[in-house]
Amino acid sequence: MSVSLCRAGASGASRPSVAGISFQNKCGTAFQSCQNGRVTPPPTPKKPERRTTPLSRERIVDAAIDLLDTAGESGLTFRALSERLATGPGAIYWHVANKSELLVAATNRVVSIALAAQKAGQPGAIHDVALGLYDAIEKHPWLAPQITAQLSHNPTGPVTILIFEDIGRQVSALDVPASSWFTATTALMHYILGAAGQNAANLARARSLGPDADRSAYMDTVAGAWKQLSPEDYPFTRAVAEQGLDHDDRTQFLAGIDLIITGVTAGPPTA
Amino acid sequence: MSVSLCRAGASGASRPSVAGISFQNKCGTAFQSCQNGRVTPPPTPKKPERRTTPLSRERIVDAAIDLLDTAGESGLTFRALSERLATGPGAIYWHVANKSELLVAATNRVVSIALAAQKAGQPGAIHDVALGLYDAIEKHPWLAPQITAQLSHNPTGPVTILIFEDIGRQVSALDVPASSWFTATTALMHYILGAAGQNAANLARARSLGPDADRSAYMDTVAGAWKQLSPEDYPFTRAVAEQGLDHDDRTQFLAGIDLIITGVTAGPPTA
DNA sequence: ACCTGAACACCGTTCAAGT
């Protein structure tokens, strides 16, 4: 009964200990530090001497998302975070158990908002869900790796179920037998996360090459690199580079979605 | 002309500076440390006083893969690595530029071997490629996150091209227009990495729950957790849990592959 | 040419001490 210290256990409600799954796998993921010399420091609001509003889990998660967006995965640090919140690093641990939990909360927040945006059950609803995630991932480049990691580390966790449920609901609205629901939802989910993550990374890298270079210029660069490959060893990659990489990322993305949906509705080829 | 120090620049050949792509994004990824208390220390061979064979890039990569396999992503440390190699941490930097490059080399090695195993151009060849990657990822649970990260960080890097080329070659052998090659290859690639990564993580977690619990028992646990969800909020996930999660991971995996292939060969639904 | 190992600048996390 008597728990010695409340700590982040107070936030236990948002971390359901679902049915016999023990959370012994408390590893989160983080990108290793990336010392690039001059990364223009984000315009910190002059470090207010002491914070006026009290700390809260919500404010911490807000700040974490902000830091992630502006400074990347390696930018989220308890020290940087506490500086931005005008506290010591220890203070954060009162509201959040550890970095892993913070990352889960941040991911959960962003994904929830992204999925709440779209309407349900209409034709084209799969496109809506897919694009909702696509846009969120483009806006938050750290999101795709995070989601993937949380899918792996905690298949019964909130993020996993949020996404699985949302995509799956659209799949079940399709006219397909229930036996193929799982396969279809899984395939869509992995494609969406993979392709959207790839796109977000491309975009980020395109930007880092200078503000003048846009995405399509960058894609040309990639195609250019591929064209240098030896034709004997890499005939396919060269051929694809030759026909040029698609410059409209969204139609390219949706083409993949439609491909999978076609496969779902067409049914198995042999059986 | 005169390069002051050779260092890992000697290994520059394996790190092609492809066509105008500057490698300023030298971030790799690493899981944060996971202090689980008692992780049975791997049976280190009694720490030989001093190594007899000289260090080499190859031996370092070997040891890195070994460490990754036995101690996980967080287990790969320059200190742990140098201990296993009976050196100081600094010695490794003579043969390898940094941790990122080491991770790329390890990934490249494992992927190369996995893809070299299967025969080309036969019917069912896509299954062979897919299962080759699937098995490698199952054997090396750190592989899927690594491949994904390298896909994102370096789309013209060796790992990316190796996989893209191999899958794509099978796609181009299918009877489909070249215009759909890219979409099909991309969809297959993301599905394979996502699904195989998920499976590897499940397997690892199943094992960590005790050697008695096997994979299918673990899947039952997941399904059990899903059944606890509220029927109003999560009708789909509950329905899927109700019909039970597939216990044969490989057929489940291949079902997804076939679904995508069906979509490819059936052509676009509307256009 | 290759290796050594102390040192540096970071991390996440803890915890006695304050209010």
Add this chain to the structure above:
DNA sequence: ACCTGAACACCGTTCAAGT
């Protein structure tokens, strides 16, 4: 109840010094 900030046990990486 909530916060502070020094301290701990790590990291990756560097580099003068050795052979």
